[in-house]
Amino acid sequence: MKLQFIDRVAIAVLLGQLMLGAYVYAFGELGPLPMHFGLDGQVDGWGDRTKVATLMLAITAGDALIYALLPALARGRTASAEGSGVAYARATILAVGVALTLLMTAIGVGLRAVGAPAEVERLVMGFMALIMVAVGALIGKVGPNPFVGVRTFWALRSRLAWDRSNRLLGRLWFWFGLAALFATPLAPQPAGDIGVLVGMMVTTTAAIVESWRVWRGDPDRATG
Numbered sequence: 001m002k003l004q005f006i007d008r009v010a011i012a013v014l015l016g017q018l019m020l021g022a023y024v025y026a027f028g029e030l031g032p033l034p035m036h037f038g039l040d041g042q043v044d045g046w047g048d049r050t051k052v053a054t055l056m057l058a059i060t061a062g063d064a065l066i067y068a069l070l071p072a073l074a075r076g077r078t079a080s081a082e083g084s085g086v087a088y089a090r091a092t093i094l095a096v097g098v099a100l101t102l103l104m105t106a107i108g109v110g111l112r113a114v115g116a117p118a119e120v121e122r123l124v125m126g127f128m129a130l131i132m133v134a135v136g137a138l139i140g141k142v143g144p145n146p147f148v149g150v151r152t153f154w155a156l157r158s159r160l161a162w163d164r165s166n167r168l169l170g171r172l173w174f175w176f177g178l179a180a181l182f183a184t185p186l187a188p189q190p191a192g193d194i195g196v197l198v199g200m201m202v203t204t205t206a207a208i209v210e211s212w213r214v215w216r217g218d219p220d221r222a223t224g
Contacts (some may be wrong), residue, residue, distance in 0.1 A: 006087045006094075013094050017060040017101045024108035025053035033107055034120050037193070052108040056101055065126035066147055073146045085143015092148050094190055095134035103127040121189035128196045129184060132177025140170030150207045154215030157222035165211035178194035 028049030035052070036045030070093070071086050106123055142149045143155065150165040176199045184192065213223050 001021070006090050010094055013098060014060055014064055017056065017063070017097065020101055020105045021053045021056035021060065024049055024056060024105055026053060028108035028200045035107075037121070037124060039087065049108055050133060052104055056104045056108075057098055059100050063093055066093050070145055070147060085141065086145060087142040088138050089148040092135055092138045092142060095138060096131055099127055099131045099134060102205045121193050122184055122187070125187060125189070125192045126184040127198055128193070128200075129177045129180035132173040132196075132200065133181060136170045136172070136174025136177055138170070139173070141165035142166060150204075150211050152208055152211045152219075155211040158211075158215040158218040158220065160174065160218045161211045161215040161221070164214045168210045169203065169207035172206060173200075176203055 030045040031048035033048060033052055034045070035047040035055070054192070069091050070090055103123070106127075139149060144159070144162055148157070149162070150169055152161075152165070153163050155162040180192075180196050180199065187195070
């Protein structure tokens with residue numbers, strides 16, 4: 001993946017996020033709108049379209065800032081800070097930002113949790129699964145950087161541990177996310193949301209353990 005291509009995609013994506021935020025601000029539901037979910041999957045925080053649009057703006061600004069800083073901050077961590085590893089890291093950031101923006105848009109203009117909590121929880125489950133699929137498809141090709149990937153002590157001190165732990169995380173997240181995506185329409189709530197969260201934690205833990213296992217056996221690892 002070339003940086004010139006991803007830069008053009010990024011401009012279109014960030015402009016699209018801003019436009020969706022403006023649309024929610026102007027035409028979104030007045031409220032109450034679900035803004036936060038507890039560990040049990042239940043809505044425990046509410047807002048209005050202004051609050052939703054402000055959060056969407058913050059997501060877009062965060063995406064843009066990390067996207068801009070990533071090449072400079074990754075320099076020295078990989079053979080080529082301008083190579084495909086950074087491009088895939090940038091693509092991962094954009095993918096997560098897009099999924100979160102679409103979720104907030106759906107909440108802002110299409111769903112009011114009053115009287116329909118299961119539908120909102122199902123929507124959240126679907127977007128969490130979508131994030132797992134998108135990140136899983138990209139994360140295995142991400143090079144060492146300060147924001148994206150399995151950034152453990154061991155992965156940052158062994159390129160082999162970095163590559164293998166991130167590839168494992170990519171495979172686990174992609175296939176688990178895909179299964180969760182297909183299960184979303186039928187999954188009982190809030191069990192579905194909780195199941196996806198548990199899946200995220202278990203698969204991430206497996207990748208962390210893999211980074212330690214590979215680092216321990218890598219003769220080129222750094223120990224300090």
